[in-house]
Structure formats: structure tokens, C-alpha cells
Amino acid sequence: MNKFEISEIKKLFTKERCCITRMAGCYVNAEKEKVMQFTEPFLSLPEEEMYKYLDIFRKAFTGAVGKNLLNLEFPIEQEMGDGTQKRLLTLRDGELKNEADLETFYDRVIETWYHPENYLILLIHGAYDIPAKASDGLIMDDASDYIYNFILCCLCPVSLSKAGLSYNPETNSFQDRIRDWIVDMPDQAFLFPAFNDRNTDIHSLLFYSKNAKEFCPEMIEQFLGCTQPLPAVVQKESFQNLIENALGDACVYDAVLGIHESLGEMIEEKGDDPEPLELDKADVRRLLKRCGAPEENMERFEQEYDEEIGAQATVMVNHIYDAKTFEVKTPEVTVKVQADFADMVETRVVDGVPCLVIPLTNEVIVNGVHVKQKLEDAAD
Secondary structure (H helix, E strand, O other), rough: OOOHHHHHHHHHHEEEEEEOEEEEEEOOOOOOOOOEEEEEHHHOOOOOHHHHHHHHHHOOOOOOOOOEEEEOOHHHHHHHHOOOHHOOOOOOOHOOOOOHHHHHHHHHHHHHOOOOOOOEEEEEEEEEEEEEEEOOOOEEEEEEEEOOOOEEEEEEEEOOOOOEEEEOOOOOOEEEEEEEEOOOOEEEEEEEEEEEEEEOOOEEEEEEOHHHHHHHOOHHHHHHOOOOOOOHHHHHHHHHHHHHHHHHOOHHHHEEEEEEEEHHHHHHHHHOOOOOEEEEEHHHHHHHHOOOOOOHOOOOOOHHHHHHHOOOOEOOOOOOOOOEEEEEEEEOOEEEEEEEHHHEEEEEOOOEEEEEEEEOOOOEEOEEEEOOOOOOHHOO
16 A cells, blocks of 8 residues: 555544444453453444544554555465455454454454553454546545445553542542553554555555554564565665675775665656655666676675565665765764765865865854854965
């Protein structure tokens, strides 16, 4: 799912556009015991409760694609027999009305997902009457081609509110506040099936993680049966290792600057395309060769890419390229410039010493103080 498709589904979680037919849930304590379970039509909820739930569901669609939001595909083996895909299809097609299916689902979550405290397994079923798109890209609300049936699962920690004093207007006094168990925003969530090309894709799902640096491999690999992609931070570190090894002695400032500029040009050429820009092994090889990687170093590139990234895996450009900042770092000094002005920083040998050279503009601020430049000293 791209950012536009994610945004379209996220907009459904408002009272005006709500297409949720049913909600089910299971409250689990720290000992992994089921405290209570419920299932009910969503639209029968009191309005104030409905708004609180909708806030939770919208949260499962926040963050960047490839960071907090992952597009996952089911391996072939999970689409056969009693694979994870079939179990989710059964749950969706039953519209959360089959108690036995819900019980099995809760048991598998409790068995797989580790959370040290209490938490709520929250499930909804929805049916979205997909409006057609006109040739100019505008959505026509009065024209529909297909219905998108889906389930959304949110795993929400339930924490005890902080102790404190509260004002009691009846007694006109401050007193010890009653501590409540509060449902927090989801740590993990997934939408099945995916909404790809504005339609149902039962071969994929969208996975959400509150922490973009730490996904839950147990949920992704064991519960959902999918392959966990490399987190953004790991992709960036792996790509940096590939650069250093491929360039070898040619890993000089200008070569790395060239890679940075090439990635920026790729993003600029992509324009407004909502699909994330990805590089496969062949793309990375061509990039490194163009920026000076010696042929003898490229001979071991294939093996290193397979080990660092994965033979069939791709690298997302927004993970390895910072569109805002270009950074040069030494043990003592860190220099950051706007990415568009990265070529202002040069390397020169001054009095036999390799130096970074940054031209100064008319405005220089030191510790918040505007300073004047002594150009005559520089000329001397």
C-alpha cells in the first residue's frame, strides 16, 4: 500500500465515514489470562466511546511506509492448507461472529505476543464500498465498483493511570485520585487484506509498529507467517557497509558525496509517484560502479549484498538517504549542511594538512552572535 491508499483507509475511521460493522476484543492480564471478552456491533456504541475507539484505529495508520508501516506478503506455503492466510480469511469472512474462531485467534496472539503488563486485543471488521475514480483522479462518492472487506487488529497496552490528587467539586476539596486502567494507543497492529491498487489484495497485509526501530518478529514471522524486512536503521547501516567495502581505497569524500547526490537525483526524478523508491541488487551495483567502485571489489559484492540485505531484498531509498541533512563527522567535529548544498563542503590540502573547506556567506552566526568576516586577513 502506498501513502495515498493508506490515507484513504485511515479516513474511514471517522463517525461520518465509518464502515465498521462489528468489533470484538479480549482483555489479557500480565499472567496471560483472559480477563474478559466482548463482541458487539460497532455503531451501537455510545458516541463518546466510539470516538475513543476511532482514535485507536487511526493510530494504526500513522508513520512512514517502510518505517512504522510495512507492506508484508504471505509466502506460498502460508497460502496453502491451514496456513496463516487461510485463518485470517476465515476470521474476516465470518465478520467476527464466530466465537470459536475468535477464541482461537486470541489464543494464538497470547501465545505469540509478549507484553509484560495487561493489554487489549482489539479486532474490527469493516466493509468499504470503494468509490470509483474519474479520469482526472477525483473520487466519485456516488459511484462504486467493489466492496473491500477487511479486519483490523490492534494490540493495545492497558496501563494504570498515575497516582495523584484531584479536585472534588462536591466536597470542595482535593483528594486522592482514583486510579483507572487506561487503554493506550496500539504498540502493534495489522490490516488484512491489503488495500493495493485501491482494491482487495489477499496476498498481502499492512503491519504497523509504534517503534520503527523494533518490530515484533514473533508477530510477523510466527503469528502472521510473513518474512520480516530489515528495519530502516539496519538497512542504512548495511548500505553504509556495502559502500565502504565496494569502494575500498576509493572510498574518498567525493565518491560518497557522489552517491548522496545520485540518490537525491533518483528521488527528484520520481516526482510525485506515491510508491516508495526501492533499489534492488542490480541498482545498487550500478550506483556503486558509477561512483568509482573498482571492478575487483565488485567481485565480492554479490555475496556481501546477500549477507547484509538479502538476495531478493530491496533497499528503500528513504532509509538510506537523508533529504534534509548532509553530515561530515570526525572524532572532534561534526558538520551538518542542508542536503541541497552538500557540494559547498570541499576537501583540500592546506599547508600539507587535509582539511574540510566551507565557504562563508555574508551572514555568519557564532553561538547566536552575528559576526563580521575579516576578509583582509584571509587575503594576507
